[in-house]
Amino acid sequence: MNRIIILPVLVPFATALIMLLFPRRIAAHRLLGVLSTLLLSVVSAILLNSVLSGGILSLQAGGWAAPFGITMVVDTLSCIMLTMSSLIGLTTAIYSIGSVDEKQEHNFYHPLIQLLLMGINGAFLTGDIFNLYVWFEVMLISSFVLLVLEGKPEQFEGAIKYVTLNLLSSAIFLAAVGILYGMAGTLNMADLAMRLPLLEHRELLSVVAVLFLITFGIKAAVFPLFFWLPASYHTPHIAVSAIFAGLLTKVGVYAIIRFFTTIFTLESTPLIHQILLWVSAFTMATGVLGAVAQYDLRKLLSFHIISQIGYMIFAVAIQSPLAIAGGLLYIVHNIVAKTNLFYLSGIIRLISGSWNLRQIGGLYATYPLFGLLFLVPALALAGIPPLSGFWAKLTVIRAGLEAQEWLAVGVALLVSMLTLYSMIKIWNEAFLKDDPRGEDTGNRGQEYHALSSGKKIALIAPVVILGMLTILSGIWFEPLFVLADRASLELLDASIYSKAVTGGMP
C-alpha cells in the first residue's frame, strides 16, 4: 500500500517525460494531460480511502529510516489537498484543450502543467522541511515559465515582480531551515514536532517561526506581502491564471497550517498566533477593498484570492479544532469556486472580447444558462446558503466567536458583505446592464463562435463539473465536515503524526 504514496509525484513526472520525448505531438499531449490527471484523481481517491480506514501512511525514500532520510507522509490533510490538486489539474487539462492556442502548446505548455502539478503534489506529500523547499522550487520554476509563455511585455513585467519576490522568499526559507537545523538537529517534521518542546536553547525559536511565517506568507500572499499577486496573476493565459489561483497560494496556506499547528504549536510560539490574527484581518480587508475598486475581471478576481486567504489564516490563528476544520473546508471550497470563476472569466472574454467590465454587458440576455453557471461560484464565494462557501464561512466565524475574537470576526463579516458586493458588481456589469456597444454587436462572440464544438465543450465542461461540486458539497456538507474535523484533530495532536512516521520516539 505504502508504495503508491509516491505516485502523485511520479505520474505527472512520467507524463511530462513522455510528452517531452514527442515534443511535436500536440494532440497526444492533450490526451496525456487528461489521462494523467484522471489517474492522479484515482490515486488520490485510493490514498484518501486507505488513510481513512488505516490511518496515516508514510514512506521512507531509499529505505533510510525516518529522521535521516526523506520521508513522504500522507495524512488526512495531505489527502484532501492531493484530491483538490488532482481535481483542478483535471479540469485545467480539459479547459486548456479549449482555450490554449497551439503556439503555446508547442512551447511545452502541457509538460509544464504536469511539472507544476508534480511540484504541488510533492509539497503536499513531503514530511521533511528541506524537501518541502525543493518541491517549492520545482513548482516555482514551472510557474515562472508558464507565466511568460505567451511572451507578452506585460507578462514579463508581472514575472519580474513575481520571480523577485519568490526568490527572496526562497532565500529566507533556506536561512530559516539552516537556523532550525542548527537548533534542533533535524528537519523531519514529525521528529521536530517531538523535539521542539524539549529544546534547551529556545531564544531563536520565535525568530525562526517568524522567518517561516514570512516565507510562507509571501507564497500565500498575505498582508503585507501580497503585492506580487495582483501585479502578476492577471497577465498569463487564463488557464494558467486559473490553476495558479486555485493551487499555488494554497500551497503556501498548506505550509502555514502544517507548520503552525504541528511543528510550532500555540504553546511554543504564542507570538506567532497573535501576528497571524492581525495579518488575517488585514489580509481579508485589503484584499476585498482592492477587489471592489477593480474593473478588470482578472484583477478583481486576483484581489479576491488575497481576501479569501485571510479567512484561512484566521482559522489557523484561532487554532481550535473547529477553526482548523473550518479553515480546511474554506480551502476546499475556495479552490473549487475560485478556479471556476477564472475559467468563467476566460469564457466571458471569448464571448465579449474584453476583460474590462465597462466594455462588457448584456450577457444574461444572450446566454441565460451561462449566467446561472456564473452565479454558482460567485454566490458560493460570497457565502450564500446552501452553497459550499456558506458552511465554510459559518464554521470559521463560529470558531472565531467561540474564541471571542470579536474584532476579527467583525472584519470577516464585513468582508463577506463586500465580497457579495463585488460579485454583484460583476453580475450587474457583465450580465445585466445593456451592452455598452449598443445594438451594433457585429463582432460580439465571434471568437467564441469560431471555436469548434469540441473546444466549446472543453471550455464549458470544467465549469459545469466545478459548479456541480460547489452545489453538492453545499447540500451534502456533513461528510466533508467529518473529513475536515478528522484532519484538524490529526494536525493539533502532533503525537499521532509523529507516531506514524518515527514511531513516536523523540
Next chain:
Amino acid sequence: MNSVILATASRYLLTLILMFSVFMLLRGHNEPGGGFVGGLVAAAAFALYFIANGLDAARSILRVDPLRAAVLGLLLSFLSTVPSLVSGQPFMTALWIDTGIASIGKVGTPLLFDFGVYFLVLGITLTIIFALAEEECSL
C-alpha cells in the same frame, strides 16, 4: 573564432575531455565526481568545440538535439527508480547486481541514476549555451 591551432586541437581535445568526463562519472560513487560533474565536463568539451568550429559544427558532432539528451537523462533517472517500485522495496532503494567480473564489480540502480544526471546536465548546459550562441549570431 578563426584559429587553425584551436580548431585542430579541439578535435583531439573533444575525445580526451569526453573520456575524462566518463571517468569522472564512473568514479563518482565513492570519490569526488559523479553524474553532475561528468555532465558539466562533457558539456565543456562540446562548448570548446563550438568556440573553435562554430555552432553548426558543434551541433552536427553532437548528433542529437541537446534538449533530447536532457529528456533522455531524465528518463534514465526515472527508470532507475522503477526496480525499487516493482520489487516492493521503499521508493528509490538502491538495488545491486554482482557481475562477478573483478574489473566491473557491482552494478546497480544508482549507476543508472548517475548516467541520467550525466545526460541531463550535458543536455541542459548545451541547450543554454547553444541558445545564447544563436542569439549572439543573429545580432
